Amino acid sequence: MPPTRNKNAKSSIEIEGRIELAISTLKKQEISSIAEAARLFNVPYTTLYHRANGRPARISLRANSTKLTETEEDQLVQWILDLAKQGIPPRPASVENMANHLSCHTRSYLSSPPCWPELGVKSD
Known part of the structure; x- marks a missing residue:
């Protein structure tokens, strides 16, 4: 048990x-x-x-289910703050796209990541 x-x-x-x-x-x-x-x-x-x-x-410890590393999260937060300084509201879709961009270009995947067309990987 x-x-x-x-x-x-x-x-x-x-x-x-x-x-x-x-x-x-x-x-x-x-x-x-x-x-x-x-x-x-x-x-x-x-x-x-x-x-x-x-x-x-x-x-x-960090949760196992996190999609971004701490460095990637920090970069994403800084990007959002930079948008806010410019008076541009961070839309959920643009934040998601940036998060996908950060995660795709910093680690390799066993399965197809959201950016598979950029990496030349066929989707399952």
Whole structure:
């Protein structure tokens, strides 16, 4: 049976705090094992194990489903701000076109991207 995920934000923050405390006590060698720390701080063993071994918290990572990199997002925001300075309202279609343009010219695709005619790739 898969683990149940807690949707309560306050509870997640509390768990995160307990994980950080457990990691700090492990680093100070006040507690000898990860299993003991997990029991004492009431946190999941596997989560504590991975976090103690360098895996960052999921909340601090970018979502897997993002279409643009952080750099591309920054470029898109700057382009929108430049349009606004010129008094040109950024229309949703033009923002989408620019986002597609940025993503097409900075990475390769396994499937056909929105700019497939420009890249000479046949659409499926």
